[in-house]
Amino acid sequence: MTDRPLKVLIAKPGLDGHDRGAKVLARGLRDEGFEVVYTGLRQTPEMVATAALQEDVDVVGLSILSGAHLTLVPRVCRLLKESGLDDVLVVVGGIIPDVDATELRAAGVAEIFGPGTTIAEVAAYLRDNARARD
Numbered sequence: 001m002t003d004r005p006l007k008v009l010i011a012k013p014g015l016d017g018h019d020r021g022a023k024v025l026a027r028g029l030r031d032e033g034f035e036v037v038y039t040g041l042r043q044t045p046e047m048v049a050t051a052a053l054q055e056d057v058d059v060v061g062l063s064i065l066s067g068a069h070l071t072l073v074p075r076v077c078r079l080l081k082e083s084g085l086d087d088v089l090v091v092v093g094g095i096i097p098d099v100d101a102t103e104l105r106a107a108g109v110a111e112i113f114g115p116g117t118t119i120a121e122v123a124a125y126l127r128d129n130a131r132a133r134d
Helices: 020-031 045-055 069-082 098-107 117-129
Strands: 007-012 033-038 060-065 089-094 111-113
Touching: 007 020, 007 045, 020 033, 020 060, 020 089, 020 117, 045 060, 045 069, 060 069, 069 089, 069 098, 089 117, 098 111, 111 117
Parallel strands: 007 033, 007 060, 060 089, 089 111
Antiparallel strands: none
């Protein structure tokens, strides 16, 4: 175990151009003591997995409002596993219908945060469930 703060990658996969929530979360998690990397808009699953590997993150947070979560999220999870990052906690935030949660969890998503989730709730979940990579 290291003494460094948990490192979180916040990514916006797909063509969704709405990033205010992701930016607010990134800043809020920094204020909570996390190290945060924000990838910006329009990331491919490959770009997300590569950034996670290069940055040696503990958590990958995917922000999706476009409705493409059943296509993009499982691909990101598969690419993370193929890159040897199967111990990285994957969480998703955005507009995710409840009926899709089971499929996302089966793909490797640990938690889904919907509208109205506070930064404090996200931070507490990450502290309780993410493990710092050695």
